[in-house]
Amino acid sequence: MIFLYFAWVREQIGTDSETIEVPAPVRTVSELLDWLATRSPGHEAALADRSRIRVALDDEFALPESLVGAAQEVAVFPPVTGG
Amino acid sequence: MIRIEVQPQVFDTAVELSRLAEGRADIGAIASFTGLVRADSGLTALTLEHHPTMTGRELARIAAAAEARWPILAGTIIHRYGRLLPGDPIVLVAIASPHRSAAFAACEYLMDWLKTRAPFWKRETGPWGERWVEAKAEDDAAADRWRNSR
Numbered sequence: 001m002i003f004l005y006f007a008w009v010r011e012q013i014g015t016d017s018e019t020i021e022v023p024a025p026v027r028t029v030s031e032l033l034d035w036l037a038t039r040s041p042g043h044e045a046a047l048a049d050r051s052r053i054r055v056a057l058d059d060e061f062a063l064p065e066s067l068v069g070a071a072q073e074v075a076v077f078p079p080v081t082g083g
Numbered sequence: 084m085i086r087i088e089v090q091p092q093v094f095d096t097a098v099e100l101s102r103l104a105e106g107r108a109d110i111g112a113i114a115s116f117t118g119l120v121r122a123d124s125g126l127t128a129l130t131l132e133h134h135p136t137m138t139g140r141e142l143a144r145i146a147a148a149a150e151a152r153w154p155i156l157a158g159t160i161i162h163r164y165g166r167l168l169p170g171d172p173i174v175l176v177a178i179a180s181p182h183r184s185a186a187f188a189a190c191e192y193l194m195d196w197l198k199t200r201a202p203f204w205k206r207e208t209g210p211w212g213e214r215w216v217e218a219k220a221e222d223d224a225a226a227d228r229w230r231n232s233r
Binding site for chain 2: 004006007008056059061075077078079080081082083
């Protein structure tokens, strides 16, 4: 699965993208973030406060309870601040 | 049809507005919003990052929702990314309609949803160094009120 990171999530994790094999038991976005947080201290720090994290699966906004399913790409980022 | 551009280049609001009405006589009203970089507290630059594949898609979705709601004859949404300086334009939303009420309302609707749905992130450079702009709860509230209104 391709992971994309933006803004301070990207800075704290230390890369803008990575391709990682996701373990089978991961079903929801929430579980995906739980597992991702164990990858490194940077991942853990970036994902520590889930109220400040938003996720998109294949370019569609997802909720913590959304199923990851067959998504190819997951984007992890802070709440948006455009406009 | 609302034209959508996501670009690093500067735009000229006056040029964009005259382009909207060019060669047609059915438009009675054009309303627009232009967002500019403010030099608050000594800000020297504003850098916008975005999710390249998701941005156009989200903007198209917001534009389609506005077109379903109001009689929109033409429109333009331009959002810039990259490093901008105080005074630079960031975003333009312009809507042409037969009458003013639809043009005003659609502009406000598009800006409210763009603020909460379009995947852009602002980083401020100034005396503090670099810092990411925090999302505002009032922006969510502004978008939410459209859910309960006509």
